[in-house]
Amino acid sequence: MTTSTVVKAESEQAPPRPARRRARDRLGPPWFFVVPALLVYAAIVLYPSVSGIVYAFTDWSGLGDWSFVGLKNFDTLFHDEQALGALKNTLLLTVAIVVVQNAIGLALALGVHTRIKSRILLRAVFFAPVVVSPVMVAFLWKYVYNPAPDAGLNGLLGAIGLDSLRQDWLGNPSLALWSVAFMVIWQHAGYSMVIFLAGLEGVPADLHEAATIDGAGRFSRFRYITWPLLAPATTINLMLSTIGGLKLFDQIFAATNGGPGYATETLSTVLYKQAFVFGRFGYSTAVALVLALFVAAVSLVQIRYLRAREDQT
């Protein structure tokens, strides 16, 4: 905000520059402060990303010559059953993660943000998986999802008398995607929880007391006081989980590698395989570009809508 007004003021005033402003400019840091960061950023992010965008329109195979092929890669992508399936899986996985992870995160936050004695311990327990490497979590869950009837989750279900619910969690093509989603949710629900907790700590206690005196029930206190005040936390959580869901790679790579068949293939795993297994680098960067556009579009839409919602409340 401040920046845009400053920019406007500058264009109105210049030229000639008032002496006072020049004196203040000298007190601002010189440009060489930004140069090292700019160089590293250009080498690691800007140059490779721009090349990536260019390669998306070529038939580059990683070696030797390449030529521009126009929109052919995108045409292939949108007519390729496998790529379209991966696109669908990416969206389904993202929706499942966003909805369930945030619902669980909110429920945990509400449960922990009370007088219960175990709240500090439980907060640490629910958050701990967040700091562990996703690859390791995926290997752990690969065992939990073991198809053997007496091991892992199946063993647990058997032990509590729910034998009929035993499944081949990662081997059943119609179930595997949801099993992957659940594993991701298990790891990151604590992340949503701490962001909601930070939001809950900002809800003034006297508002609740006043509403209680006025006869508001538990539910209406949540609906009309807590929930609107959680808007900023909800914004952050929805954005983080959406972007995380769209980009998800490590967990799938380690747990199913896209299988069984193509049941858990997503844009990330397809672009990886096209590049490093099939050597179709041009096509792979085209898939990456589609993923990038999704992430960018979702971020922009969410920033707009959720900002508007925050302003209303």
Added chain:
Amino acid sequence: MNRYRPRTFALELLMVAVGVAFLFPVYALITLSLKNADQIASSPLGLPRPPTLHNYSEAWSAASLGGALLSSTLVTVLSLVLLIAIGSCAAYFLARTRSRLGYGMYVLFLLGIVLPFQLGMIPLYNLFSRLDLIGSYQSIIVFYSGIQLPFTIFLYTGFIRALPSEYASAALVDGASHWQAYTRIVFPLLRPITGTVLILNAVFIWNDFFTPLLYLAGSDHETVPVRIFAFVGQYVSDYGLVFAGLVLGAIPILVVFLVLQRYVIKGFASGLKG
């Protein structure tokens, strides 16, 4: 609301039950890592009787975790130093400049937050391989410093904008150079946000898997997740051994988390306010 009532007790029981159910995978992880193959086959979910540490000693040497821990530590620490040095300086300039060009640069840096790294993944790999840096620490350290810059600059710039500029101005008027004013006055004032930047980036870099797999797999510099990935691939059906490896690989960061719990949770909860 403020007293411990029967209702609170009921909630306590419910939440503890949820916590116990939540920990089921961890229970499986730890008990399996303490069993030998016979015990795993006969009673996969029972308690280890008697528990054995054999898997741990074998996993430690079979996965060469000592070297991997050293690599991970080196990569994480050096990346953080470089990232914080260049990121905070750049943010200081971007937060204080009033030029259009400076604002344009800031927007350019923020663009990096939405760009998935996969877009530039292959061209960047080629760049490092032309420079003959694949398999070196330099490649991955420069990679992290660049890829985490947008987020780091975003956090620092927001913080610096809310910081009064008079401290640095006073030092400049007293004859300090810009560099002195920055290192002696401004940077120490950034401590709270530096803590957040440090925690979020440290967890990301320590756990990151795919880029170190591309750059470092097969070299002597493999980080913990890459090493564990190779190790699990090799001993896939030996659950006791694999799980001992997973426990050993996860312990360092879990210990750091438990010791610095308050700061880590605060960092994660506060660092992302847009």
